[in-house]
Amino acid sequence: MINGVTQLEILDFSHNRISNDGAIALAKLISWHKSLQELKLCNNYIGSLGIEGISFALARSPALAHLDLRLNSYVGDEGGIFLCSALSQNTKLKSLFLAACGLGSKAGKFVGEMFKVNSTLLEMDLSNNDLTEESGELLNQGLIKNFKLQKLDLRMTNVSQAWEFAINEQLARNIANSTRNNINSNSQPNMKTIEES
The missing domain is CATH 3.80.10.10 (Ribonuclease Inhibitor)
Structure with a gap:
């Protein structure tokens, strides 16, 4: 059906116990x-x-x-x-x-690596996963090369406050860059209007 x-733009199958079989069907x-x-x-x-x-x-x-x-x-x-x-x-x-999805330090490492190459993700929720402090360092390293992500939820992940602070600095940089780019693109003169005047 x-x-x-x-x-179809939005589909919500939350709390339906679809399990792996349902997820595979939706993947198609x-x-x-x-x-x-x-x-x-x-x-x-x-x-x-x-x-x-x-x-x-x-x-x-x-x-x-x-x-x-x-x-x-x-x-x-x-x-x-x-x-x-x-x-x-x-x-x-x-x-x-991905809050409360049973992710650990192995997944944390791969998230950090993914941040280095992904250029579209703006927001990610990793809260309530046991990522560990080592993951905090790897996430931060990934974000040094990521200029797009603006929000990363790390509540209750065992990432230290020091790494959370460093990560938030990277996110603030990305937000500032995005705002600056939006202002610059909005302030560009409309060439058609200039030619007509």
Whole structure:
């Protein structure tokens, strides 16, 4: 039924226990649907197998800009690594929510590496995952080369306050650059108007 809906922009399957099989079925939709911009899959017992399917589709998605996977505690490091691999290729996704998804330091390392190459993600929620202090350092290293991300939620991740402060400095730089770019683009004279006058 969903396959025939061409104008679908938001799909919310949260709290439906779709598990891996449902996630894999939805992955097919993500990979081809040209208008689907937001997908919410909170609290669905999705594990790394389902995330692998979603990640494969995400790397090819023509439109998806917002993905919410919060409260899927079986995602784990393996699922986090799949998502990071997809985000290293994806050029559409602007926000990804992974709060309480069972991510650990391995996933934290890959998130840091993904930050170095991803140029579209604006917001990411990693709260309530056991990333550890080492992950804080790796996330910060990734953000040194990332000029796009503006919001990163690290509450209850065991990332130290010192690393959170350093990360927030990188995010503030990105916000300032974005604001400056917007001001510059808005202040450029309209060439058509100049030619007409």
